[in-house]
Amino acid sequence: MRLSRYFLPTLRETPAEARIVSHRLMLRSGMIRRASAGIYSWLPLGFRVLKKIETVIHEEMTAAGAQAVLMPTLQLADLWRESGRYDVYGPEMLRIADRHDRDMLYGPTNEEQITQIVRDDIRSFRDLPRNLYHIQWKFRDEIRPRFGVMRGREFLMKDGYSFDLDFEGAKRSYNIMFVAYLRTYARMGLKAIPMRAESGPIGGDLSHEFIVLADTGESAIHADKRLFAMDPRADGVDLEGDLEPVVKRWTSLYAATDDKHDPATCPLPAGDLVEARGIEVGHIFYFGTKYSEPLGCAVTMPDGERRVLHGGSYGIGVSRLAAAIIEASHDDAGVVWPDAVAPFDVGLVNLKSGDADCDAAADDLYGKLRGAGVEVLLDDREERAGVKFADMDLIGLPWQLAVGPRGARAGTVELKRRAGGEKHELAADAALQRILDKSA
Amino acid sequence: MRLSRYFLPTLRETPAEARIVSHRLMLRSGMIRRASAGIYSWLPLGFRVLKKIETVIHEEMTAAGAQAVLMPTLQLADLWRESGRYDVYGPEMLRIADRHDRDMLYGPTNEEQITQIVRDDIRSFRDLPRNLYHIQWKFRDEIRPRFGVMRGREFLMKDGYSFDLDFEGAKRSYNIMFVAYLRTYARMGLKAIPMRAESGPIGGDLSHEFIVLADTGESAIHADKRLFAMDPRADGVDLEGDLEPVVKRWTSLYAATDDKHDPATCPLPAGDLVEARGIEVGHIFYFGTKYSEPLGCAVTMPDGERRVLHGGSYGIGVSRLAAAIIEASHDDAGVVWPDAVAPFDVGLVNLKSGDADCDAAADDLYGKLRGAGVEVLLDDREERAGVKFADMDLIGLPWQLAVGPRGARAGTVELKRRAGGEKHELAADAALQRILDKSA
Incomplete structure (x- = not known):
């Protein structure tokens, strides 16, 4: 591309609206422009980065056996009433009435929709496991959107969902995604630390956030220094093999966000503890039969037993990653793109x-x-x-x-x-x- | 991909909801599933087709000098008030209020938004021409959505916009898109006929619809038989050269849709006229200063003159094309995918x-x-x-x-x-x- 013909409106001045470095640099390098509060347009340079990030995700998800679909942005409120979430979800959900006054919503996530799809078309227990994902725009009506695409209202997300016959299968699907996520971030030049997250309504310990390290990150983390030396690409892991030892290797080391870390009870000596800052760029969790049960997503086993499927959910903030990568990789002069996602x-x-x-x-x-x-x-x-x-x-x-x-x-x-x-x-x-x- | 692991829920029976062949075959071949009225999910096979179509479009647009951006789905109503279209647009526009009761809308098209972007960041008359496009989901709240993705409410569209200093430049940009569109459809294995369309509020003859031929098409067309023998790829056209003769070659031959064709006044002898059916899959038109004027999209010339930019708009129905290709290429046993877009x-x-x-x-x-x-x-x-x-x-x-x-x-x-x-x-x-x- 010849720059004389390229739409690359770089800015010398730092726009007043930008308070964090990625937002400043995305505006200054002509990647994005604000359309309205928390909503951005991606100019040619930014669009190229977004596509590169998508490509890495598609490749790693495919390698992990997940299949790409594409669900719509707008969903029926009735579907969310079936799961019981319509009335529970706060004002972050953008509720819409169409011309026939049907209640709809701009999807903030897609558990209900994918469960409906699998429910309607699953033929046999032999078809399991299934892991389906899409990369689609979501909307969460943040009361105070800020930091550019880091905390926008309309954002691009990869969300994937696994379906299994039982907890053991679901745990296997979870482990595959755990490893695939580590690889995905590593390919983008990021150091990502998986952190035990709130397990939510299901309980259990199958819930991890992935935090990428950046000095300018939003949250402080405290973690075993050995975690920072581990390279997920060095594991030589067979994704079809037993991943439990790999996941154990990562999860057995101490790592906690600021609100959970208590120096008084931390099991690590100070010398083994690294204090760093990070940005959440992914979250995976097992949710059991939370959606399958109300939506009737089940198969019949050979012995006639009806088995309600066990699900997991796997999210990556795609547009947020563009900003997170900049937070992790820049200097005073500008962005320093890792090769895999460079425009x-x-x-x-x-x-x-x-x-x-x-x-x-x-x-x-x-x-x-x-x-x-x-x-x-x-x-x-x-x-x-x-x-x-x-x-x-x-x-x-x-x-x-x-x-x-x-x-x-x-x-x-x-x-x-x-x-x-x-x-x-x-x-x-x-x-x-x-x-x-x-x-x- | 091994089919034993692939989510490909083919159907033996024809679903009752489907009334045209593409809709039937997209459901039966497991490409799409209905989410709600006029809104569809794309399953793995359908998603692959959609991506193939996008790839052809991206490549042809890039070859024609257009640059990819990505604008958001939701827009501010105030932007449409500036252009005067907010109150004119009918109930097809999905109007939304966010949590702060700001009026927003789900974009049915993006003239205002792209004009704002160019207005805010155009630096010099030397930066022109500009041709920016994106492939993004749109919403038109059709009162009676039908025929699957052929006439859906949420649909994927490539819409591009050119900006030029004057009519002559705009016409050049228009001609480039005219030729690029012919090539794009031809690469997808489609025979597309450009038809003079209603010129709208601007007047002039720079407005063409592209109709692909399909026996099951929605509209009847009447056209010079020589049009059907022309191959846009055979032209050996230099997109940077003078395209007026190429465009003339295509537009000088008679072609009219049913509502405009009158056998009594048709200039062609019956033997030279082909009657066929087709589906509209694209529309390009010049709209002059219609949006630049109210939005103040202008540059200053060396002599100090303020020049309001001349615009053109170029649309391709991406999700609709998946259906249109099937209408044009199928038999009793199923779909017959052209190579370039086969899943x-x-x-x-x-x-x-x-x-x-x-x-x-x-x-x-x-x-x-x-x-x-x-x-x-x-x-x-x-x-x-x-x-x-x-x-x-x-x-x-x-x-x-x-x-x-x-x-x-x-x-x-x-x-x-x-x-x-x-x-x-x-x-x-x-x-x-x-x-x-x-x-x-």
């Missing part, structure tokens, strides 16, 4: 647009990178070099390639890795090769 | 699951096809061969590969092309090669 792989800076040598060298690199399947943003604007470098640092693409008049004639470029900031002047082909090697 | 490329039928030879041969082919990047659905269920073939024909994947006990031992398979139905018994590797050659 482009390379920012190619033509330091003197209009100079024949520079234009030729930049166009040549642009063509070669695109030909090799690398996503490139070419800054071909007629701007000062300082403006171009500042914009590139702000939008935070993993690689920067700068072509100036001297280098263009000598056949060299300056290659910079945004994370770390080290720069190397090297032959254009060598720079190209280094990028290809690293993105492979 | 899987190949249906691999193990005619005797549990038979060691069959299982080994099917697994081998399954692995090889997947290894070559081909999307395969393997029917590994314990069902009769007749049931398996019927389901495969119903869901309509472009290729069917059947492995039976005799063939498994001889190293042969039966390859069937769903469109046309011709079958060949050939060596497994030769069948594999034929599929790879055709999908390349």
Whole structure:
């Protein structure tokens, strides 16, 4: 993409409305714009990030045996009356009457809807387990939306639901998602810590929040230092095998949010405890027959027994993740995108647009990178070099390639890795090769 | 994907609610399920089709210089008051009050919202033209929703908007979209005829609907037979060049919907006229300064002149297309998916699951096809061969590969092309090669 044609309205000033760094940087780097309170439009750069995050989630969910569906945003109130949640849910639920005065609502979550789907079309106990998910817009009418897409009203969420014959099966489905979640966040360059969460009305211990570490995070966490050294990708886990040992390895180590942590009773010596801050980006929990029972989601076993299905629910805040990743990965100059979710792989800076040598060298690199399947943003604007470098640092693409008049004639470029900031002047082909090697 | 694990609830019976063939087949092939009046959930097979359609659109829009954004589903009523449309729009607009009693609405279209975005962030006349689009859910509260996703209330739409300095620029943007639309439909295996449409409040002739041909289509059309022989992909068009001759070639030929066609005044001799039926799947139109003027979307020219931008609007019914493609491509046995939008490329039928030879041969082919990047659905269920073939024909994947006990031992398979139905018994590797050659 040529920046001269790209809709990338970066801002030099920090908008007054933004109080946290991700919100500031998303506005300044032209990723999002506010449409109304807690509701945002995603501009081209932000949309690309959102799609990258979705892709990672789709791939990891597919690898874990979950299947993608797509449920609508609007639901019938009657369905929520069946589960008993319609009257319980607070003013966060956006209630709507259609032209025939039917009560509807903008889904804040989809347990009822997916349970209805499975109930109506499950044929046999042999079809279980089932794990279905979708990535769809949700609405929660927060009384005081803030922090940009971190706590918006209309937000994109991946929510998945598992259905099993019994608790043992449900626990297996839960464990698969537990591991898949760790992998998903790791692929996005995030360190995520699973934390025991309130178990809600069901009881039991199958409820975890995933907190990604960010110095600017909303909540303080206290956790065993060994948790921070663990890498879910290093486990070499077979998702079809027994995952209980893997989950145990993660959950047996101490981890607590501020409201649950009490230094007086903490079992860990201070030296083994890490105090950090984090942002919740996912929540998984087992809810048993809470929805299957009232909605009649059951199968008949060979012996004639009617078995009400056991369910679990698995959520990832997709639009929130875009902000959380920035909270976890930025510096004073701007965003530092991890490779997997970067809107482009390379920012190619033509330091003197209009100079024949520079234009030729930049166009040549642009063509070669695109030909090799690398996503490139070419800054071909007629701007000062300082403006171009500042914009590139702000939008935070993993690689920067700068072509100036001297280098263009000598056949060299300056290659910079945004994370770390080290720069190397090297032959254009060598720079190209280094990028290809690293993105492979 | 192994069908034994796939959520594909096909139906043998035709559901009573379905009155047109696409609706029947989408329900029967397990693509969609009704959530409430005019609102549907997309099950795994349907979701895959929707994604394929989106991919074709994204690719063709990108090739045409349009950039993807994502605007929210809910909009502020005040924005529509600025344009004057809030009070004009009928009961099809779903009006909503949030918890603070602010008037909002579920967007039926996005002219106001995109105009606001461009207004707030356009920096210079040099940034023009701009063409921004998104694929997002819309809501129109049809009084009598029917025909499944063909005329639903919540529907997925690609809507794009161009902004130019003047009429000449807007016409150029319009022409690019005109050609991009023809290509988009052609890639989906559809024959689309552009038809002059009501020009609305702006006047002028820059308004076309795109009608895809289907015997079961909702409206009758009358058109010059030469239109049916034209292939937009054969034009070899440079989208950056002058497209006026290409557009002229398409628009100079007679084409009219039933309500505008009058045999008495039709300029064509009967022999040159084709009578057909079709479904509207897109609409493009130039709307001038209709939204830019009230919303103040303008730039300042070098001579100090304030120039209000000229806009165009370009819509494609994405969820509707899934149905329209089926209307255009099916037979008595089921759907016949065109390659580009098929949910899987190949249906691999193990005619005797549990038979060691069959299982080994099917697994081998399954692995090889997947290894070559081909999307395969393997029917590994314990069902009769007749049931398996019927389901495969119903869901309509472009290729069917059947492995039976005799063939498994001889190293042969039966390859069937769903469109046309011709079958060949050939060596497994030769069948594999034929599929790879055709999908390349």
